[in-house]
Amino acid sequence: MTQYLEAGSHGSIGDTSSKLSAVARGAAEPDLIIRGGRLVNVHTAEIMPDTDLVIANGRIVRMTDADEVPAGDRTTEIHAEGQYLAPGFLDTHVHYESSMVTATGFCRGVVPTGTTGAFMDPHEIGNVLGLEGIRLLLDEAANLPLKTFCTIPSCVPAAPGFEDAGALIDPDDVREALEWDDVIALGEMMNYPGVVAGDEAVHEKLSATYDAGLKATGHFASRETGASLDAFIAAGISSCHESIRREEALARLRRGMWTMLRQGSAWKDVPETVKAVTETDVDTRHLLFVTDDTHPDTITERGHLDRVLRVAISNGLDPVTAIQAVTLNAAEYYGVAGDLGALSPGKIADIVFLDDLASVAVSRVMVDGEMVAEDGEWVADDVLPDENEHTAAVKEAYPEWARKTIEIEPPGPADFEIPAPTDVEEVTAPVIRVHENQVTTSEESMTLQVDRGTISYSEDVSKGAVLERHGGDGSMGKGFVTGFGFDRGAVASTVAHDSHNLLVVGTDDEAMVRAAERTIDLDGGMVAVDDEVLAEVPLPIAGLMSDLPLSEVSERVRRLEDAWRELGCDLESPFMTMSLLPLAVLPDLRITNRGLVDTTQFEFIDPAGAD
Template sequence: MKKILKNANIIDVEDLSIKLRNIIIDNGEIVNILQVTEQLPESENIIDLKEQYVSPGFIDSHLHIESSMMPPLEFAKYSVKHGTTCALVDPHEIANVFGKEGIRSWIDQAKLTPMDIFIGIPSCVPATHLENSGAEINVNDIKEFLNQPNNKNNLVYGLGEMMNFPGIIHGFGDAREKVDAAITAGKIVDGHCPGVTGSDLISYISNGKNDNIVRIRSDHESSTASEAIEKINAGMFISLRYGSATRDLDRILPDLIESNINFQQIMLCSDDLSPSELYLRGHVDRIIKQARDIFLEKTRLTLEQATCKAISLATLNPGKYIESFLKLTNRLPIGKLSKGYQANITVFKSLELMDISYVMVNGEIVVKDNSLQNEIPSYDYSKFLNSVNISNKITNDDFIIPYYGNNSTVLANVIQTTPISLITNHLQIEIPVLEINGQKQVASNPDADILKIAVFDRHHSTGSHSIGLIKGIGIKKGAIASTVAHDNHNLIIVGSDDDSMAKIANFMRERGGGMASFAQDNLTYFPLPIAGLMSSDSIENIVENYNNVKKAARNMGSSLENVFMTLSFMALAVIPEIKITDMGIVDVNSFELIDLFVKET
């Protein structure tokens, strides 16, 4: 039976205007859009929207659901209420812990959600050869996922972000083969190339062939407008990120507006979205409002035009990006309200607030007045529990940084965090050498904000671990720990003293992962039993537990609003300049391990 949305103020994302129309939907498809003066077809299913605003459903062009600390079914309950009808999801967090089994669980859950979740198969598991992760996804595994029958049961849109840009540019390893496998299967390849420019960029985009054919099609890691513009001019789509850890949108969009760039290849994404952000501020809707406000500030666009333009970046453009996959799998196009398009629709009451009243996916109402219209199925997560595998007890000795020279200070390579960014600065700082229990060593110095940071392999009980130094965490006492540590998700710990670090490490080892703050025998714990990354608890309880552990860390002296979000990226050895894995300190620019101490001359 036909559905009719009557008296709808349609957001036209192409000419950036609003038109009062009636929308006719049949079998999940927009079959006609009529002037309000035209006669409506017969239907018993007419919704008079009374001139509410009707937009194409919002699309997140790049997302890791795991960062919400909820699995897909739980995440979708809240995301869809904010008008998100489609997300391009890269499950490389769960894949780094549970490999193919983790990816399959994401695909299985995606089929049960009240929104469209399309999967990009992780391209870099492990992310680098400089870390131990829980699993490996090789070329044959990728081909297995990519080469499924091309019908509506196939949710795999392509290859997830290709983080190994050195491998693509210089031709080492199997990075190029993975991209070729996706291209051969007719699928899309997402990119990840922070700071890559010039001839290296052309090599990267073309998968090393330098023939001006765009094979790696997107990037969400640009940190400046000039970098984004170079990539756009080379043929890439750019996703402006407005996540919980990094908000490049604020830095880049104003300069893009000044440059008069064509916005047709610009999309919006969250990348990593914390549960607190989702619960309190929303999902893609919050990014649209932020982009809209920037357009209003930097241009002469009206509220109507600025809202339409911001919405186009989260509807029309990602719809074009994924168009080839939709055709390949016999799906209707998405991203605008037009005849022949899938009826993924978001309705809101006012332009300014974008207060959502209805959400439709494939022509069915899935949300009405902030309430889900159908119950979300349950899912068995039992095989993804008990993922922390460290057999030997961790002792204070595991955190000692010995020094064997003759000087009273030593020049050390130190990680420095930067606010609201994944990028870290590589510092070289003179550190005092102390004699403790008859041994020369380097200790944490909370007064100077120099703390020890450690990473332990938590997957294979190998005992592999490393110790470094970090500046910018700011705790004055005790230690914090987490099993959320992109992308390997090993156990990561920062502390002011070895005893606190050992105690919190053993607690996490015994409890099976999550986040914890420990100082003066006071411990605050946020359990994440699913892969050490997620919980199936309600979002309200997740947010409360998360807030408690963050508050405890602030009470220990950290000035960071979310020290655990910052901590989670300190092992991400594909983002410059310096990171730490269980194998050691990584100079990301040279893509090699370096010593903690700078060699004495």
């Protein structure tokens, strides 16, 4: 990354420093003055009433008392009396792919809510298409008004030896990508057991990161707060978003770690983890808020970081402290505070106008000194393709090899059978229990009946299967899962973290076949079936993202949620919960294309319960 970013078409501060100083001292007229706002000063944690912001070349040059600086003949004035002026919000850990749209659709959805910058970990597309796929996503994002920074994926695949992805990003690939201009850090180090145990390849990637002068971001999914956490941090990893308890967040803060509190569509950790600061007197300079994984309907209906801030504030956090966490703290962590994270001289004029502070009521959004959104709607011309042109623009950005990634033959009913030990009428099998709005699962032993040599389904116990879909060996792992509440039908998805193989969960083998077949026909996506297809969300780009506008994808997701409820599941964001069933770097029990994995002992186990 260069030391200073470009303020859109105005260039960097190095290109315009003389002009900026001239405007600040009154020797040249400003481009814009925002009059009379209540400035949220994140440097000093105070609200400054009746403050004007003077702007030139897309940057703030002065913050003054109201009406101190006169307008020039070519100066635009915007009146903000009664409104709060906050820096643009920065999401320090997010996967664009989880929104089911590409960078253009994500930008259209989040910028009007106040998010003006995002530190993206594209490990979803990386697991399917490798560095070439990541490059496609970054190239698309390069000219959008949302400032996109890349943390290069560190774990592709996430759990080597336990799953098969569509690509491999090895230490040499990491070293190459760290030289890209838009890469700012190493992405979440998910192989935390490898860090703690001294895995050579893991530490080679960390060493390459530090040699490049960049940060390594973390994913310490263990609930331990002692020696293993210390070993993880001692390896140089400086942030983590995996706290789910107050004690975990507090332990990270006390160790100097930049502690990311997560509130996505399904992972709703903030009400618990924010207690680490609301119930203590610890300093919050290392506090960050992230969305991680957010579905399209969450963005269109409830917002993005503005939603996360509302949750934090409603759970007792001071509003200015909350805003600091997604502005100044975020910019300081990633080393971009020279440009972003505050409203003070020299900073890029990314500004969020708020009608109310406590409810984070976003009224207008400015990027690079230009108003781009008002009342949740885009007002800037020519910064995004028209919604009618969206699909064509996305298809142009992603060639056919990125849109035809499902390389698998449709399965038959017999493929989903799980054989029982010989001559038994029932088995005691390990069953994955999912938990609503949590990333963790738990293992339960349950008695299941045997019919003609295969294990039968039972009430609230479904079968899960993961089919390798990247043109490899066509392997399939199987197991049982409970907690979804299905009483009939099946669901399937190629969003199956992190290798994104074909994941199917159902109540009978024939329904699972129908769900798998339809998902393959779509070139990837999400499907719910009973005797027929009930709802579907096509995701042809890498099997992860749609080429449709965000609003249309959001509507399809709502219909999919209705279909899941029709099948008996009333969990919130259930397909996001399902998508983590194969993620073998999270506790306790997971299914990958290679089999059923005990992720506490990191060993395969028999889904029939045999020793």
